[in-house]
Amino acid sequence: MERRTFVRSLGAVGSLGAVAAGANATLTASSTVTGTVEAKSITGRGGDESHTVLAHEGTLTIDDAEYRDEFSDWQDVTVDTALARQFEADYEDIYYNLHINHETANEEQNVATDESLAYRTDRMVFNSVQVSDAVQFKTTGADVPRINALE
Incomplete structure (x- = not known):
């Protein structure tokens, strides 16, 4: 040739x-997903330790005793700038998660209607919703499902 x-x-x-x-x-x-915030969680990881703040309907669980006074109501779990800085000083990694019960399927993550999945997000999106809020978003992230913005 x-x-x-x-x-x-x-x-x-x-x-x-x-x-x-x-x-x-x-x-x-990415596909558009609609659902309801079933729970919110924050996970702080450092070394061999992992601590979680989990807000679910009617319950609030806080693993790290140092943060128990920072949250008082499962219906209002938000993180202001000062608290975010404290998390960053205490932990190597901080993960903000929204646990979504799906009203529409998320085919990318193989989540059917009426099933739940935890999505990582940033602090701003995390703070913008509470447990029981209806949400709509486009999914991102192959290995770790993410919500970058709500629609």
């Missing part, structure tokens, strides 16, 4: 690969 013909055929194969990759990305684009 002539060198020019070979180089052109490589370009054509590369273009087909790019089109296939683009089509695959379109097929796996």
Whole structure:
């Protein structure tokens, strides 16, 4: 095969690969999920320790005694800037999670209607909703499901 013909055929194969990759990305684009916040949790991890604040309907569980006075009501679990800084000083990793009961399926994570899944999110999204709130969002994250923004 002539060198020019070979180089052109490589370009054509590369273009087909790019089109296939683009089509695959379109097929796996995030889907919109609607549901209800079933629970909210914050997990702080440092070394071998892990502590959780968990708010569920009617209950509030706080593992780390140092933070028990920071939260008093399962219906109002938010983290202001000062508390966020304290978490960051005490733990290597802080995870804000919304546990969602699905009204629509999340096909990317294989979650059916009426099933629940915990999604990681940032502090701003975490603070914007409470247990029992209805939410709608696009899913992100392959290994760890995330909510980047509510719709």
